[in-house]
Amino acid sequence: MVSYKEIGLVNTREMFDKAVKGGYAIPAFNFNNMEQLQAIIMAAAELKSPVILQISKGARNYANAILLRYMAEGAVQFAKSLGWENPQIVLHLDHGDSFELCKDCVDKGFSSVMIDGSALPYDENVALTKKVVEYAHKYDVTVEAELGVLAGVEDEVSAEESHYTRPEEVIDFTSKTGCDSLAISIGTSHGAYKFKPEQCTRDPKTGRLVPPPLAFDVLHEIEKKLPGFPIVLHGSSSVPQEYVDTINSFGGRLPDAVGIPEEQLREASKSAVCKINIDSDSRLAMTAAVRQYLSEHPDAFDPRKYLGPAREEMKKLYMHKITDVLGSDGKAE
Ligand code: G3H
Ligand code: 13P
Numbered sequence: 001m002v003s004y005k006e007i008g009l010v011n012t013r014e015m016f017d018k019a020v021k022g023g024y025a026i027p028a029f030n031f032n033n034m035e036q037l038q039a040i041i042m043a044a045a046e047l048k049s050p051v052i053l054q055i056s057k058g059a060r061n062y063a064n065a066i067l068l069r070y071m072a073e074g075a076v077q078f079a080k081s082l083g084w085e086n087p088q089i090v091l092h093l094d095h096g097d098s099f100e101l102c103k104d105c106v107d108k109g110f111s112s113v114m115i116d117g118s119a120l121p122y123d124e125n126v127a128l129t130k131k132v133v134e135y136a137h138k139y140d141v142t143v144e145a146e147l148g149v150l151a152g153v154e155d156e157v158s159a160e161e162s163h164y165t166r167p168e169e170v171i172d173f174t175s176k177t178g179c180d181s182l183a184i185s186i187g188t189s190h191g192a193y194k195f196k197p198e199q200c201t202r203d204p205k206t207g208r209l210v211p212p213p214l215a216f217d218v219l220h221e222i223e224k225k226l227p228g229f230p231i232v233l234h235g236s237s238s239v240p241q242e243y244v245d246t247i248n249s250f251g252g253r254l255p256d257a258v259g260i261p262e263e264q265l266r267e268a269s270k271s272a273v274c275k276i277n278i279d280s281d282s283r284l285a286m287t288a289a290v291r292q293y294l295s296e297h298p299d300a301f302d303p304r305k306y307l308g309p310a311r312e313e314m315k316k317l318y319m320h321k322i323t324d325v326l327g328s329d330g331k332a333e
């Protein structure tokens with residue numbers, strides 16, 4: 001049993017409380033490798049932004065659970081070495097799908113876990129979430145739960161269709177389970193293809209897809225039912241079109257990739273939404289930089305040469321999200 005407190009991590013409780021009251025959101029960035037982690041920590045340390053490091057089940061399978069856990073421990077020391085004296089870093093399990101997986105993370109030093117029972121019938125979601133909360137709270141680990149289903153396909157997360165969260169269920173769910181935050185479905189989805197072309201209109205000037213707006217009415221209904229309760233948005237990448245264009249012009253093929261416009265995330269950050277999940281944008285930043293570097297330097301074969309620019313591009317992206325979208329800069333001085 002390793003306590004996250006011993007390794008300098010924090011849980012989400014105080015962080016979310018301040019974010020809801022302060023009208024900003026905490027970035028939750030996924031990581032699978034060293035360059036992503038370095039870029040996240042460099043951006044958060046430079047801007048003194050609280051940050052959530054997320055590890056999915058797919059990341060554990062890819063990079064090894066133990067190694068990732070020690071990388072997060074190293075991240076705290078790395079942040080301090082960059083001059084961030086009091087780093088506010090959460091280590092979070094993203095989309096935990098069983099009690100056993102959540103327990104393993106609590107036991108191995110995570111400070112927060114998500115139990116995603118959103119695909120289960122309501123009563124089973126309640127029972128599973130409650131069981132995870134009871135275990136995690138013994139160790140002061142915070143728990144995110146989910147109600148409503150996001151569409152989208154990723155390695156380990158997939159659903160054909162989205163179903164908005166039903167506001168009439170949120171009071172019953174949070175009081176029965178005791179969860180610390182609630183991920184809701186209001187039209188975001190995972191991956192780089194968040195909307196089908198037929199759900200969008202097309203900008204006549206650029207020919208690009210314009211996605212339908214998020215269901216802010218559902219968010220506001222939920223806020224009314226649960227005043228001050230921390231709300232989470234998954235699937236919140238914006239799929240920057242510059243990256244899509246770079247990828248496509250250097251040999252890639254991502255036709256009609258589309259994300260959530262940043263103005264809408266900016267608006268959500270000011271509400272009870274206090275955690276915004278971003279993974280795909282970092283994948284796109286990395287892929288764009290690597291494709292461009294390798295195309296322009298066909299003789300390159302030292303991975304540091306192409307992963308270095310990729311890391312720089314990801315750092316730029318994370319800093320932009322923190323400062324210009326979520327507003328969490330300077331909140332962890
Ligand atoms: O929500 C999903 C995250 O983007 C993680 O994706 O399962 O491919 O690691 P992954
Ligand atoms: P994106 O695919 O939009 O980056 O969402 C990531 C996410 O929700 C991780 O849980």
Ligand code: ZN
Nearest residue numbers: 190234235277
């Ligand atoms: Zn997610």
